[in-house]
Amino acid sequence: MPAVIEVRHLHKGYGSTVAVDDVSFTVQQGEIFGILGPNGAGKTTTVECVEGLRTADRGEISVLGLDPRRDRAELTQRLGVQLQDGRLPERLTAGEALRLYASFYRRPADPGDLMDALGLAGKRRTPYAKLSGGQQQRLSIALALIGNPEVAVLDELTTGLDPQARRDTWSLIQDVRSRGVTIMLVTHFMEEAERLCDRVAVIDRGRVVAVDSPAGLTERLRDGRRIRFRPSVPFEDALLTGLPDVIGLARSGDHVVVTGTADALTAVTSVLARNGIVAQHLRVEQPSLEDAFVALTGSHSGAGPGGAPGAGAT
Structure with missing residues (x-):
């Protein structure tokens, strides 16, 4: 066009x-x-x-x-x-x-x-x-x-x-x-x-x-996928952080959030299964436009999921 x-x-x-x-x-x-x-x-x-x-x-x-x-x-x-x-x-x-x-x-x-x-x-x-x-x-x-x-x-x-x-x-x-x-x-x-x-x-x-x-x-954010789950039993972070497809691991209460590549899900669930750990309430979060925006600019949008954006830009 x-x-x-x-x-x-x-x-x-x-x-x-x-x-x-x-x-x-x-x-x-x-x-x-x-x-x-x-x-x-x-x-x-x-x-x-x-x-x-x-x-x-x-x-x-x-x-x-x-x-x-x-x-x-x-x-x-x-x-x-x-x-x-x-x-x-x-x-x-x-x-x-x-x-x-x-x-x-x-x-x-x-x-x-x-x-x-x-x-x-x-x-x-x-x-x-x-x-x-x-x-x-x-x-x-x-x-x-x-x-x-x-x-x-x-x-x-x-x-x-x-x-x-x-x-x-x-x-x-x-x-x-x-x-x-x-x-x-x-x-x-x-x-x-x-x-x-x-x-x-x-x-x-x-x-x-x-x-x-x-x-x-x-x-473009090939390394931005997040895997969120609650493990059935405790485990050491090193069990997953040593995997080549895992970029980072964080804990939020009793949940674990793993950040990794597109292949991280298979790698993480395989290791957990081999160690007798069940990933309960498993959820995979794909990168969002806001993730891409932050990666490109280093800034957040100024608006939460339900809030109004900031005003006064030039």
């Missing part, structure tokens, strides 16, 4: 601080492409250069064949943007906001149809301040789509949402992609990237350290 976004050797600094340092990637037509990285990694600065909101110091950017700065007026008609912090006036109703934004575009979507599609049909006359967090996020997505864009950029899409609202929003994004919209998604949240993205670019300290599918990134 053709690339709709091309970023080559992007560089952006603020005084002596380098925010983006030689970033390059492409986004293919019809995919959901994630930008993933710790706070301060340069994610939002990169995306704002793509949107034409910031001017890069060096490098080339093409979006739908357009230069974001030189062709900004035309690109605005074809690119939808949901900003990291895009609050509206408290008394502005959802319907008023959509009609206002629709007036900015040559060929806008029908505000009523869009509200119906995004689950806001009953909120046309509701002031922005009276909408729930999930409804405000739906409205921000609607505002990004009101111009019938070919590409949508969504920055920290689910920050501050409860788990159910987050999952509802993920479903909405998948529906948006099914309409043929290419999506660039900036996120801290590992599960969000795993659930939605076809590919992700991991940015750390202003540089792209990897571009791959979420599954492709986790497959």
Whole structure:
């Protein structure tokens, strides 16, 4: 498929601080492409250069064949943007906001149809301040789509949402992609990237350290499998740590956690069986995207399995 976004050797600094340092990637037509990285990694600065909101110091950017700065007026008609912090006036109703934004575009979507599609049909006359967090996020997505864009950029899409609202929003994004919209998604949240993205670019300290599918990134961790079990009788760590496929062993209460290669499970269970030890409650944990992220950046995502990601990245 053709690339709709091309970023080559992007560089952006603020005084002596380098925010983006030689970033390059492409986004293919019809995919959901994630930008993933710790706070301060340069994610939002990169995306704002793509949107034409910031001017890069060096490098080339093409979006739908357009230069974001030189062709900004035309690109605005074809690119939808949901900003990291895009609050509206408290008394502005959802319907008023959509009609206002629709007036900015040559060929806008029908505000009523869009509200119906995004689950806001009953909120046309509701002031922005009276909408729930999930409804405000739906409205921000609607505002990004009101111009019938070919590409949508969504920055920290689910920050501050409860788990159910987050999952509802993920479903909405998948529906948006099914309409043929290419999506660039900036996120801290590992599960969000795993659930939605076809590919992700991991940015750390202003540089792209990897571009791959979420599954492709986790497959790089060949030594990241964890075997968790409760032994039927005590044993010395050396029984397993001496195996070539075992990288490490830790104990958590009465459970043992062995880290090793893809062949570690066979090696560990064989040794235990030969020594008359039963591995009770045996569980094998495959590497996750968060494991790959930590290996690539040395940082955690800033979000637990059920928590909201951190905000304020640049």
